[in-house]
Amino acid sequence: MIIILHPDTDRDSPEYGKLMEYLNGLKGISARSHDVAGSQQRLTEIYLIGDTALLDAGEIESFEVVEKVIRVSREYRILGRHKDDNRPSHFEYNGIRFGQDNLQIFAGLCAVDTREHVEQMMQALHEHGLPCTRMGAYKPRTSPYAFQGYGKECLPWVFELAGKYGIRVIAMEVTHDNHIKEIREALQEAGNPTGVMLQIGTRNTQNFELLKSVGRQRDFPVLFKRGFGITLEESLNAAEYLASEGNRNVVFCLRGMKTNYGDPHRNLVDFTHVPVVKRLTRMPVCIDPSHAVGSRNAGPDAIPDLLQATAQGIIAGANMVLADFHPDPPRALVDGPQALRLEELPWFLDDIALVRETYEQRSRLAAEQIRS
Ligand code: PEP
Numbered sequence: 001m002i003i004i005l006h007p008d009t010d011r012d013s014p015e016y017g018k019l020m021e022y023l024n025g026l027k028g029i030s031a032r033s034h035d036v037a038g039s040q041q042r043l044t045e046i047y048l049i050g051d052t053a054l055l056d057a058g059e060i061e062s063f064e065v066v067e068k069v070i071r072v073s074r075e076y077r078i079l080g081r082h083k084d085d086n087r088p089s090h091f092e093y094n095g096i097r098f099g100q101d102n103l104q105i106f107a108g109l110c111a112v113d114t115r116e117h118v119e120q121m122m123q124a125l126h127e128h129g130l131p132c133t134r135m136g137a138y139k140p141r142t143s144p145y146a147f148q149g150y151g152k153e154c155l156p157w158v159f160e161l162a163g164k165y166g167i168r169v170i171a172m173e174v175t176h177d178n179h180i181k182e183i184r185e186a187l188q189e190a191g192n193p194t195g196v197m198l199q200i201g202t203r204n205t206q207n208f209e210l211l212k213s214v215g216r217q218r219d220f221p222v223l224f225k226r227g228f229g230i231t232l233e234e235s236l237n238a239a240e241y242l243a244s245e246g247n248r249n250v251v252f253c254l255r256g257m258k259t260n261y262g263d264p265h266r267n268l269v270d271f272t273h274v275p276v277v278k279r280l281t282r283m284p285v286c287i288d289p290s291h292a293v294g295s296r297n298a299g300p301d302a303i304p305d306l307l308q309a310t311a312q313g314i315i316a317g318a319n320m321v322l323a324d325f326h327p328d329p330p331r332a333l334v335d336g337p338q339a340l341r342l343e344e345l346p347w348f349l350d351d352i353a354l355v356r357e358t359y360e361q362r363s364r365l366a367a368e369q370i371r372s
């Protein structure tokens with residue numbers, strides 16, 4: 001059960017005290033309060049954990065500070081979408097809005113390699129008015145002998161270049177809680193020229209200790225990748241770890257599932273789950289066509305499978321696209337075969353715009369259908 005208090009409720013007020021006294025007196029139920037700071041107001045939500053089936057929602061609603069009581073219909077209580085739940089499905093970070101109703105594009109390098117490549121990438125984004133990118137500094141690799149990323153060494157100049165080209169958010173995977181500290185320190189030393197969205201990779205979807213560490217900080221939002229070999233339900237529960245620790249600024253990313261049935265793609269593309277995740281949760285949904293498809297192969301119509309998969313995600317209402325690009329793919333240190341070239345960026349963007357426009361028209365048609 002979730003209790004939503006009136007905006008800006010004072011936690012020191014006697015009215016709040018009365019409610020807490022009542023809740024703390026409930027046997028077998030524990031209450032956890034959580035503040036959500038918005039741009040206009042602060043919202044307090046109280047999560048009741050335990051057997052809440054017999055609790056009287058009306059009685060709780062009669063307390064002066066309570067605005068609304070929501071009965072939780074799913075395990076993922078904070079990020080989930082429940083009956084009569086009109087909590088927001090968007091958040092803002094460093095001036096960029098992430099929501100179930102809009103679209104952000106994160107084109108960039110799978111892994112940071114040379115300063116020249118990073119600069120070429122960011123310059124191209126800047127020329128197209130794109131304020132977000134992806135840049136991997138810490139790379140989890142299948143082989144211990146493969147390049148593991150330049151780690152904290154590259155952060156100062158990556159952040160400096162981001163500032164130079166007006167990049168507001170960089171998606172960057174972390175594989176250890178030390179990396180959060182390294183990123184925070186490097187940003188501070190550079191004078192916070194940009195922001196970072198911490199990425200949880202598919203190999204760490206159920207690394208619960210990492211999730212708790214990333215969830216305990218609220219400076220950075222999180223891009224959470226679906227586990228490639230577990231159920232959707234398990235991945236959504238894992239995402240809830242972030243929120244249960246305090247960070248609910250989470251984008252959920254589909255990136256394909258590991259099964260040979262997807263061959264010859266790297267993974268079986270799962271973008272038909274975009275509307276499912278939007279229906280079950282309030283998280284904006286990202287698609288990663290690069291790690292799903294894994295190659296630059298094109299069909300007889302000359303459309304690369306990467307663009308086809310992107311279009312499939314966008315037409316289904318995706319809110320973010322994470323895509324590997326590289327100025328010189330054969331020289332990329334990680335995942336060159338799936339990287340699009342910088343010259344292909346305008347085509348990629350035009351194709352996305354075309355499909356997004358169609359999605360918006362489809363949404364309008366669906367809304368009319370409901371009204372009639
Ligand atoms: C990545 O985005 O760089 C990556 C490693 O993705 P995934 O965790 O989905 O394999």
Ligand code: MN
Pocket residue numbers: 110291334335
């Ligand atoms: Mn990669």
